[in-house]
Amino acid sequence: MSILTAEQIAIKQAAKEFVAKNIIPVADALDKTCEFHPKVLAAAKESKIFAMAVPKEYGGLDYDALTQAIVLEEWGYGCAGIGTTLAASILSMDSVLIAGTHEQKLRYFKPILNSEIGSFGLTEPGAGSDAGAGKTTAIKQGDEYVLNGTKCWITNGGYASVYVIFALTDPAAGMKGLSAFIVERGRPGFTIGTVDHKLGIRSSNTVELLLKDVHIPANNLLGKEGEGMKVAMKTLDMARPAIAALSVGLAQRALDECAKHVLATFTGKNYAGQTLQFKLADMQILVEAARETLHNTMRLRDAGKPFSKESAIAKTFCADVAMQVTTTAVSLMGSYGYTHLGKYMRDSKIMQIYEGTNQIQRLVISRAVLTPAPAPAAAQKAGI
Ligand SMILES: Cc1cc2nc3c(=O)[nH]c(=O)nc-3n(C[C@H](O)[C@H](O)[C@H](O)COP(=O)(O)OP(=O)(O)OC[C@H]3O[C@@H](n4cnc5c(N)ncnc54)[C@H](O)[C@@H]3O)c2cc1C
Missing domain, CATH: 1.10.540.10 (Acyl-CoA dehydrogenase/oxidase, N-terminal domain)
Known part of the structure; x- marks a missing residue:
């Protein structure tokens, strides 16, 4: 602990x-x-x-x-x-x-x-993992930008009052032309499209955002033109541990519910021996390891040390642990698990997908593994 x-x-x-x-x-x-x-x-x-x-x-x-x-x-x-x-x-x-x-x-x-x-709008049709492939534009006109395009699978999109939206200020430059903007709800031309029905996290709101000639003041640009990809990637580095934390909570809940059920149902029955106990122990090991991985990442961030690789590790590991622990909990509880614990299993799946899929996180982690470590003097200077 x-x-x-x-x-x-x-x-x-x-x-x-x-x-x-x-x-x-x-x-x-x-x-x-x-x-x-x-x-x-x-x-x-x-x-x-x-x-x-x-x-x-x-x-x-x-x-x-x-x-x-x-x-x-x-x-x-x-x-x-x-x-x-x-x-x-x-x-x-x-x-x-x-x-x-x-x-x-x-x-x-x-x-x-x-x-x-608030709400964060990066993903577009055909531009999820490949966030640089987005087509939404923000063209400067005098002291305004005019936004056009579609964002999809945006959490809180239907209820937010403020949004961070990514759009191309220089469409010819591809991802180097991406910029970040504040967009307030209620601007003419900014509407909500399809509301997605989901496997899990159903009480969250996931929608399309439609931008048609949406005028915003030029001073809604976050940072400089062309810095959008940098802002998005730094944001996701900061935010991925939040997904790790939700995942640890989900896994802990499934474990607690499962342990309660096992105690109430199997005590005294001869098949409730080591098979069950060992499974519960494995779930506990995973939950604690996930929590420690997350806390280590947060301590690095709080100490002002680099934490990009650790953020990816925490997100990936904790999301996988949530999926595994919630699935095992359903199995251990049989039909009762299937009828009462399904929500945790369904809710876990998205943890492996949003804010960069676990496959994309593995690319990030493997890149760090394959990058030679800086020499000790350089590392000390960089505060690593
Ligand atoms: C409920 C929900 C809420 C969301 N909330 C938000 C939000 O608030 N804001 C926002 O901007 N987005 C949001 N998203 C979008 C989410 O972040 C993307 O869906 C996610 O990044 C994956 O993109 P994709 O769905 O286009 O999958 P794709 O990129 O099409 O990927 C499909 C599969 O291919 C794999 N893959 C893709 N590229 C590679 C590669 N280079 N190497 C190896 N494997 C690869 C992926 O890992 C995945 O398994 C949300 C999505 C959902 C479902």
């Missing part, structure tokens, strides 16, 4: 209580109705959840990365769909933290602190 500070333990406990009161009681019903729930957001506002990633100077709580991961694990424990809603808002904020000016941060964080949510 990772060593946490007294403050982190208190925050974890508060997050647990929030989840027990506001998320667990509604999670199954929202999964059935595929409903996004504003009441959870209202409760989140009261508990200041949205403020955890916002810097103090903008009115937020400014939790470090490890503390955020601790809270995200609890959200994943309660419901990975609601967790995804809350995490996707932080994802969009990360781009603003990375590239935004003081004025842009003030503007972007204000609605978030008021319990509204």
Whole structure:
């Protein structure tokens, strides 16, 4: 078990209580109705959840990365769909933290602190893993940009009030012409397209965003023209551990439910011997290893060390652990598992897909493995 500070333990406990009161009681019903729930957001506002990633100077709580991961694990424990809603808002904020000016941060964080949510629009039809293949354009006209294109599978898209949208300011330059923008809801020409029906995380909202001659002020550009891919990749480095944290929460929940069921059902039965015990032990080993991998990544980030490879490892390993542990839990519980624990298994699958599939993460990790380590003096200078 990772060593946490007294403050982190208190925050974890508060997050647990929030989840027990506001998320667990509604999670199954929202999964059935595929409903996004504003009441959870209202409760989140009261508990200041949205403020955890916002810097103090903008009115937020400014939790470090490890503390955020601790809270995200609890959200994943309660419901990975609601967790995804809350995490996707932080994802969009990360781009603003990375590239935004003081004025842009003030503007972007204000609605978030008021319990509204943000959304991050990178993926397009034919441009998922190959994010540089997007076709949405943002052409400068005087002191405005005019956006045209379609984004797909965008979390929170139907409910967000602020968006970070990636579009080509120089279409001929391909991914080198990609730029990042703040787009506010309600701009003429900005509409919501198809709402996707999903295998899992059904209470999260996933939609198409349609941009048709959407005018935004030039000062909505995040960073400089052509820096979009850099902003997107840095954002995803920062945000992937959030998926790892939701995954650890999901896996822990499946393990807890399974252990409860085993205790209640199999105690005293002769087939409830080591086969079951060893399976539960293997699940526990995986969950703890996943949590440690995640916490190590967050500690590197908090120490200002490079963490790109570790972020990819954490996302991949924790997502795979969630898939494995939830599947084993269903198997151990037989028909009861199939009828009562299916949500955890369904919710786990997306962890291996969004924010860069686990195959793409393995490409990132193998590239790091194949890159020679810097000489000790250079490494020390770079703070590695
Ligand atoms: C519920 C949900 C929520 C989402 N939320 C958001 C969001 O908020 N914002 C956003 O921008 N996007 C979002 N996405 C999109 C998501 O990030 C992409 O779907 C994901 O990156 C994969 O892209 P793709 O679906 O186009 O798959 P593809 O890129 O078509 O990949 C298909 C398969 O090919 C493999 N593959 C592709 N390229 C390679 C390669 N070079 N080497 C090896 N294998 C490869 C993939 O790993 C995968 O197995 C969301 C998607 C879903 C389903």
